[in-house]
Amino acid sequence: MRIDIITALPDIIRQSLDVTVLRRAKSIVDIRIHDLRAYAPGRHSQIDDYAYGGAAGMVLKPEPIFGCIESLKAESGNDEEPINEVIFLSPDGEVFNQSTANALSLKRRIVLLAGHYKGVDQRVRDSLVTREISVGDYVLSGGELPALVLLDAIVRLLPGVLGDAASALADSFQDGLLGEPLYTRPARFRGMDVPAVLCSGDHRRIAAWREREREEKTRRRRPDLKPNG
Numbered sequence: 001m002r003i004d005i006i007t008a009l010p011d012i013i014r015q016s017l018d019v020t021v022l023r024r025a026k027s028i029v030d031i032r033i034h035d036l037r038a039y040a041p042g043r044h045s046q047i048d049d050y051a052y053g054g055a056a057g058m059v060l061k062p063e064p065i066f067g068c069i070e071s072l073k074a075e076s077g078n079d080e081e082p083i084n085e086v087i088f089l090s091p092d093g094e095v096f097n098q099s100t101a102n103a104l105s106l107k108r109r110i111v112l113l114a115g116h117y118k119g120v121d122q123r124v125r126d127s128l129v130t131r132e133i134s135v136g137d138y139v140l141s142g143g144e145l146p147a148l149v150l151l152d153a154i155v156r157l158l159p160g161v162l163g164d165a166a167s168a169l170a171d172s173f174q175d176g177l178l179g180e181p182l183y184t185r186p187a188r189f190r191g192m193d194v195p196a197v198l199c200s201g202d203h204r205r206i207a208a209w210r211e212r213e214r215e216e217k218t219r220r221r222r223p224d225l226k227p228n229g
Contacts (some may be wrong), residue, residue, distance in 0.1 A: 001029045001033070001158060002030040002081055003030070003031050003151060003154070003155075003157075004032050004034060004072055004109075004110075004113045005139040006068050006111065007036065007116075008035075008047055008102045008114070010035045012144040012148075013144060014033055015213075016032060016148050021155065021156050021161060022151065025155040025156075025158065028160050028161055031151070031155075036065065036068065037064070038207050039063075039064040039068040040061070041064075041067075047063060048059050055120070057118030057119075059120065060115060060119070060120040060121065060124075061121060062120075062123050065124045065128065066124070069086060073127040081108045082108075082109065083109050083110070084107040084108060084110055085104070085110045085131050086111045086113060086128055086129050087112050087114060087129070087130070087132070087134075088132045089113065089134070091134050091137070091140075093132030093134040094134065095135075095137075096135050096136075096150065096198075098173035101149075101154055102159040104150070105154045105158060109198060112147045113143070114147045116141075175227060176218075176228045177217075177218045177227050178217045178218045180209075180217070183195070183198060
C-alpha cells in the first residue's frame with residue numbers, strides 16, 4: 001500500500017512518522033510526504049491568497065495542489081499503483097469512522113490532502129478530490145492532524161503493523177460495540193479486585209462476560225450505535 005500526504009506543514013507529518021505504530025508501519029506501507037511549496041509557482045513559492053468576495057481568511061491556491069496531484073497521477077504510468085482515492089480533510093466532509101478505516105485499508109494507493117488556513121480553492125474540490133472526510137464536528141488550524149488520524153487508523157489494520165494481528169479486530173467499533181473493561185496485574189490493587197471470572201481460566205465464561213460488558217457499556221454510553229449482526 002502507498003499513502004501520499006500533501007501538506008503545507010510537512011514537518012508535522014514527518015515527525016509523527018518516527019513514533020509508535022506509524023514508525024513500524026513504514027516498513028510495510030509506503031508513506032510519502034509532499035510539501036505544497038515545492039509545487040508553487042513564482043520565486044516566493046506562494047501557496048495561499050485572499051478569498052474573492054471579501055470572505056475572511058486565507059485560502060490555499062489551486063496551482064500548487066493541481067501541480068502536485070497531477071505529478072502523482074503521472075507516476076501511475078511509470079510502474080506505480082494508480083491512485084484509488086484523493087481525500088480532502090475537511091470539517092464539512094463525511095465523519096470518519098471505523099468502517100471507513102476498514103474500507104480504506106483495502107485500497108492500494110490513496111492521497112491525503114491536508115487543508116490549511118481557511119481551506120482550499122473550490123476548484124480543487126470539484127476537479128481533483130474524490131472524497132471529503134472530517135474527524136469530527138469541530139475546526140482545527142489545518143488538516144495535518146486529521147490526516148495523521150486517518151493514517152494511524154488505516155495502517156494499524158494492515159497485516160504486520162501490530163504485534164498482535166487479532167488486536168485490531170477486537171477494537172471498539174469493529175462490530176458496532178464499545179470495548180470491554182480491561183485489567184492487568186496485580187489482581188488486587190488498593191482494595192479493588194479484578195473480576196473473578198477473568199482469573200477463572202474458563203474461556204467460555206470469559207467470552208460471555210466480555211460480550212455482556214461490551215453491550216452494557218454501548219447501551220449506556222453510545223445508544224446510537226447499532227451492533228453488527
